[in-house]
Amino acid sequence: MTKPQTVLEMVRHDAQDLHRKISANLAKAASASWADVEAVQADAAALSAKMKTLAKDQAQAVQDGLKAAIARLEASAKVVKTKVGATSAEIHHANTAMLEGAHEAALGLSQAVAAARSKLAHAIEPKAEPKPEPKSGTSKVPA
Amino acid sequence: MNTYIAVVFHSDAEARLALRKLWVMDEAGDLTVHGAAVVRRDDQGHIRVADRSSDLGMSTAIGVGVGALLGLLAGPVGVAAGIAGAASLSVGAAAGVGAMAGAAIGITADAVKEDRRETAIDEAFFTLKHGQSAMVAEISEDYTALLDDAMQPLGGTVYRCLNTAATNAAFGDSYYSRYLYPYDYPPMGY
Numbered sequence: 001m002t003k004p005q006t007v008l009e010m011v012r013h014d015a016q017d018l019h020r021k022i023s024a025n026l027a028k029a030a031s032a033s034w035a036d037v038e039a040v041q042a043d044a045a046a047l048s049a050k051m052k053t054l055a056k057d058q059a060q061a062v063q064d065g066l067k068a069a070i071a072r073l074e075a076s077a078k079v080v081k082t083k084v085g086a087t088s089a090e091i092h093h094a095n096t097a098m099l100e101g102a103h104e105a106a107l108g109l110s111q112a113v114a115a116a117r118s119k120l121a122h123a124i125e126p127k128a129e130p131k132p133e134p135k136s137g138t139s140k141v142p143a
Numbered sequence: 144m145n146t147y148i149a150v151v152f153h154s155d156a157e158a159r160l161a162l163r164k165l166w167v168m169d170e171a172g173d174l175t176v177h178g179a180a181v182v183r184r185d186d187q188g189h190i191r192v193a194d195r196s197s198d199l200g201m202s203t204a205i206g207v208g209v210g211a212l213l214g215l216l217a218g219p220v221g222v223a224a225g226i227a228g229a230a231s232l233s234v235g236a237a238a239g240v241g242a243m244a245g246a247a248i249g250i251t252a253d254a255v256k257e258d259r260r261e262t263a264i265d266e267a268f269f270t271l272k273h274g275q276s277a278m279v280a281e282i283s284e285d286y287t288a289l290l291d292d293a294m295q296p297l298g299g300t301v302y303r304c305l306n307t308a309a310t311n312a313a314f315g316d317s318y319y320s321r322y323l324y325p326y327d328y329p330p331m332g333y
Contacts, residue, residue: 016326106325107177114145114175114283121285 008116011050012109018043019102026095034086037094041077044098047105048073054112062112069101069108076101144285145177145306149216149269150278150299155183155193158276159330161297165280165290166327173289178323179280181330182213184271193330212279216269216304269302281306281323 005013018040025036048070055066076097086094152158158181169176181193190213271277278299284290287303294301304310 019325103325110175110177110325111283114177117172117175118283118285 006113006116008054008109008113011047011054012106012113014043014047014050015102015106015109018047019099019106022095022099022102026092026099029092030088032088032091032095034091034094037086037091037098040095040098044073044077044101047102048077051105051109058112059115062108062115065108065111069104072104073101144287145281145283147212147216147304147306147310148278148280148282148290149213149271149302150294151269151271151302152276152278152297152299153274155181155276157298158183158278159193161278161294161299162330163327164293164297165278165282168289168293173293174282174284176325177281177283178325179278179282180323181276181278182271183276184273186273188273190271213269213271213277216279216302279323 021040021043025032025040028036051066051070051073055063055070058066079094079097150158150161152161162179162181165174165176165179168174182190183193184190282290291301
């Protein structure tokens, strides 16, 4: 049976998928097209929007990581502008910038997932039994 | 707890199984993987990263990052060797990924191990011998026993190093993590 996924885990999957797609585009090298870049740009924008919503509910350290990743994703999106007849170098540059953003997003989200899992693990772990206090009035063993 | 790990195996096939197992554990919520890859030290002492067969263009960068990671796990002397090796690599070409870094780490690690044996300090120490493979990763784990228990039946020895600001500073500009795969991937064969 598959474990139910939290929203955080699902968005992390989105970031991982985006990373895979961009890696595949980079691997195409000379045969990569600007249409490939634009296709992943749409996914990056959707991911960025989901992360903004999620970031609000995270602890400060995790929130900082997610904000940095969002900023990186948005900066990489600016590299991607509609371009007819882009050179393979320009396509490579755009894909590389997008990969950086996707990686930072995947890392930020996995840190958020780790923090949530850790919180849950500590909440459900068995607590140590407190040592029983000696009863008052217990008589001492006579010497 | 954020940790760098290396799990050393006698064969590449075992290391690949370990990588798969690590991601299965992530899916089950036993731990969280931030990035992972499989590396192998060949019979000539060269360390190679098993990247995806389609990612040949990224090989050099991945080799540099993992070289630094292996150096970190090899201890203070190994860190220096790893970073020096990585710097040499960035000048070199893509072929023979991690070759110089791997050789430097291997020699240094063996030498330090010998020295420690002499001083009779029995301490866990990472070294990747000729012909061995390792699954390297950055993970978060709450209970170390989960990973240890999962890797033992596969025949792996687990080495850990805490991920702290101090350890990351040792990487300098070559902070490796961006080069480890942030998802499960089928590693390329050698």
